[in-house]
Amino acid sequence: xxxxxxEKIWEDHLVRESQKDISLIYVDLHLVHEVTSPQAFEGLRQxxxxxxxxxKTFATMDHNVSTRxxxxxxxxxxxxxxxxxxxxxxxxxxxxxxxxxxxxxxxVHVIGPEKGLxxxxxxxxxxxxxTATHGAFGSLAFGIGTSEVEHVLAxxxxxxxxxxxxxxxxxxxxxKGVTPKDVILYIIGQIGTSGATGYVIEYAGSTIRAxxxxxxxxxxxxxxxxxxxxxxxxxxxxxFAYLKGREFSPNGTNWEKALAYWKTLLTDxxxxxxxxxxxxxxxxxxxxxxxxxxxxxxxxEDTVPDPEKIxxxxxxxxxxxxxxxxxxxxxxxxxxxxxxxVFLGSCTNARIEDLRVxxxxxxxxxxxxxxxxxxxxxxxxxxxxxEKEGLDKIFTEAGFEWRYAGCSMxxxxxDDRLNKGERCASSSNRNFExxxxxxxxTHLMSPEMVVAAALEGKITDVRKYL
Amino acid sequence: MEPFRTHxxxxxxxxxxxxxTDAIIPKQFLKKIDRKGFGKHLFHEWRYLDYEGTKENPDxxxxxxxxxxATVLLTRDNFGCGSSxxxxxxxxxxxxxxxxxAPSFADIFFNNCSKNGILLVPLRxxxxxxxxxxxAQNKGTRITADLEKRxxxxxxxxxxxxxxxxxxxxxxxxxxxxxxxTEKFKDKIEAFEKKIxxxxxxxx
Numbered sequence: 001x002x003x004x005x006x007e008k009i010w011e012d013h014l015v016r017e018s019q020k021d022i023s024l025i026y027v028d029l030h031l032v033h034e035v036t037s038p039q040a041f042e043g044l045r046q047x048x049x050x051x052x053x054x055x056k057t058f059a060t061m062d063h064n065v066s067t068r069x070x071x072x073x074x075x076x077x078x079x080x081x082x083x084x085x086x087x088x089x090x091x092x093x094x095x096x097x098x099x100x101x102x103x104x105x106x107x108v109h110v111i112g113p114e115k116g117l118x119x120x121x122x123x124x125x126x127x128x129x130x131t132a133t134h135g136a137f138g139s140l141a142f143g144i145g146t147s148e149v150e151h152v153l154a155x156x157x158x159x160x161x162x163x164x165x166x167x168x169x170x171x172x173x174x175x176k177g178v179t180p181k182d183v184i185l186y187i188i189g190q191i192g193t194s195g196a197t198g199y200v201i202e203y204a205g206s207t208i209r210a211x212x213x214x215x216x217x218x219x220x221x222x223x224x225x226x227x228x229x230x231x232x233x234x235x236x237x238x239x240f241a242y243l244k245g246r247e248f249s250p251n252g253t254n255w256e257k258a259l260a261y262w263k264t265l266l267t268d269x270x271x272x273x274x275x276x277x278x279x280x281x282x283x284x285x286x287x288x289x290x291x292x293x294x295x296x297x298x299x300x301e302d303t304v305p306d307p308e309k310i311x312x313x314x315x316x317x318x319x320x321x322x323x324x325x326x327x328x329x330x331x332x333x334x335x336x337x338x339x340x341x342v343f344l345g346s347c348t349n350a351r352i353e354d355l356r357v358x359x360x361x362x363x364x365x366x367x368x369x370x371x372x373x374x375x376x377x378x379x380x381x382x383x384x385x386x387e388k389e390g391l392d393k394i395f396t397e398a399g400f401e402w403r404y405a406g407c408s409m410x411x412x413x414x415d416d417r418l419n420k421g422e423r424c425a426s427s428s429n430r431n432f433e434x435x436x437x438x439x440x441x442t443h444l445m446s447p448e449m450v451v452a453a454a455l456e457g458k459i460t461d462v463r464k465y466l
Numbered sequence: 467m468e469p470f471r472t473h474x475x476x477x478x479x480x481x482x483x484x485x486x487t488d489a490i491i492p493k494q495f496l497k498k499i500d501r502k503g504f505g506k507h508l509f510h511e512w513r514y515l516d517y518e519g520t521k522e523n524p525d526x527x528x529x530x531x532x533x534x535x536a537t538v539l540l541t542r543d544n545f546g547c548g549s550s551x552x553x554x555x556x557x558x559x560x561x562x563x564x565x566x567x568a569p570s571f572a573d574i575f576f577n578n579c580s581k582n583g584i585l586l587v588p589l590r591x592x593x594x595x596x597x598x599x600x601x602a603q604n605k606g607t608r609i610t611a612d613l614e615k616r617x618x619x620x621x622x623x624x625x626x627x628x629x630x631x632x633x634x635x636x637x638x639x640x641x642x643x644x645x646x647x648t649e650k651f652k653d654k655i656e657a658f659e660k661k662i663x664x665x666x667x668x669x670x
Binding site for chain 1: 484486488493511543547548555574582636644647648655
């Protein structure tokens with residue numbers, strides 16, 4: 001029987017299958033960070049358990065880290081305490097840790113792929129909802145809670161029911177200035193923030209095939225914002241070329257064996273999905289969110305919607321609340337909205353490719369006098385590569401602050417955050433109330449749109465800079 | 467985990483869709499290293515007027531006298547979306563919530579609740595509408611959730627049936643330790659690892 005990519009990986013990882021209670025699937029890679037793991041390690045300690053396969057577990061510090069300093073003594077006390085607990089736990093339980101002070105540190109979803117830890121056909125989990133990022137390699141990757149982190153540490157397996165499958169097929173050529181971020185924001189706008197709840201999405205079609213690994217990661221990353229358990233893309237030559245020669249990629253005869261297996265990881269002709277959505281690349285324009293949910297999104301050519309014209313009462317109520325929180329009036333042109341801060345970063349859009357395209361737009365120009373703009377590379381390696389290419393100079397000469405790697409203002413757990421009432425053009429993934437700081441207002445968009453907004457002090461159509 | 471069989475408690479209506487885990491428990495409270503004490507920060511930004519949480523917002527539902535002792539939350543679609551933080555169910559549970567009723571729940575949040583003794587009750591949108599109406603007319607009313615029967619019953623005797631995955635139900639009913647449960651299959655895990663070693667040597 002023809003199978004989908006998801007079904008192949010699912011079946012390949014079944015330790016125990018059950019329709020009656022629950023199946024157990026094996027986890028090939030477990031990524032750990034400082035915020036969602038302390039209670040899991042403590043649980044192991046209390047029940048006198050060990051990590052079953054510490055060599056399949058890798059940890060880093062990203063949510064809490066300062067992006068201004070690598071000096072431990074200058075980090076805020078509670079953040080430092082949580083990082084120190086992770087370091088102690090990793091030492092006690094024998095887990096490899098890329099700690100705050102090392103150059104290998106970075107956002108967990110950036111360092112997994114760049115080290116070659118993330119590979120096609122794997123089941124990958126992490127106590128973080130953006131784990132779907134790794135699905136860009138044709139792996140089944142999803143976020144889990146802390147109790148599940150403890151479960152995976154103890155058993156190297158996860159209790160799971162089989163998900164429903166959704167195919168999102170995007171065909172055609174993306175227009176000028178239209179990026180993978182716009183593709184995923186457009187999809188969320190179309191299907192809604194719970195449109196894919198209970199599903200694993202496979203993204204396919206000629207548009208996806210033409211994307212780099214970085215672009216594919218951006219799309220898979222935000223699958224959770226459509227409610228999906230995971231997002232995935234079948235591996236191809238682009239994937240294999242990316243993986244070749246990375247630190248943890250297979251080598252020698254293992255590379256050949258792995259490659260032969262990876263090439264089987266695609267949805268068979270005739271395989272059935274529970275739901276199919278088709279999208280034309282030509283229909284997608286640069287996207288910007290106007291509200292407090294990623295599904296509240298329009299194109300840059302549009303205006304802020306009028307809640308009173310929304311038919312569904314629940315959605316109408318949500319739009320009303322959002323406009324109050326965002327301090328926006330209906331029918332305002334998106335391109336008229338002024339901003340205070342700019343954040344180029346996050347696991348969605350802080351890879352080297354994002355920094356390259358953004359730097360091209362701002363080269364030789366200046367950040368608007370009223371705007372405070374920061375660039376936070378996704379990892380120490382991204383930062384080093386960008387500096388090698390001179391991108392840091394382009395950013396700093398334009399007036400951006402060039403920071404150390406971390407999650408930073410995507411969630412504002414460290415000291416990078418919006419103040420009450422401040423409005424931000426952000427390349428991150430969530431525009432929830434207070435997400436980037438209590439009372440802060442977030443507009444999500446592509447890295448290109450973010451830097452264009454930095455130059456003008458307002459949200460603007462990046463296409464005029466191309 | 468404390469077993470869950472039946473629970474009767476006051477229903478607090480929180481009439482918003484897409485309530486995310488950032489709203490349930492904001493990031494500044496995620497720096498703790500234990501599971502306790504999150505209840506006072508539940509819905510922090512809606513519940514308090516100041517960042518420090520010293521001034522209550524009198525308009526917020528849980529600050530109203532009749533809902534201070536609420537243990538059942540009635541809300542809208544896609545509750546618990548966003549971040550995977552288990553601090554969200556820890557905060558709900560620490561505040562006292564044992565049951566949440568909504569048309570739908572986010573996936574990871576659903577799993578997290580089932581591991582913390584919180585029963586999530588999915589009802590049809592129309593049924594949730596009806597409950598909102600009833601709660602508005604009858605402030606401080608109580609609801610009984612019965613997991614054995616898979617029902618919720620209002621104080622005026624109206625009964626709603628709900629579906630729940632059988633395994634989740636068993637775990638809640640018996641307060642099962644899920645790691646203990648999985649460890650019964652140690653042989654299968656070992657056999658699986660031997661198989662990977664042979665078939666996928668690059669992963670072993």
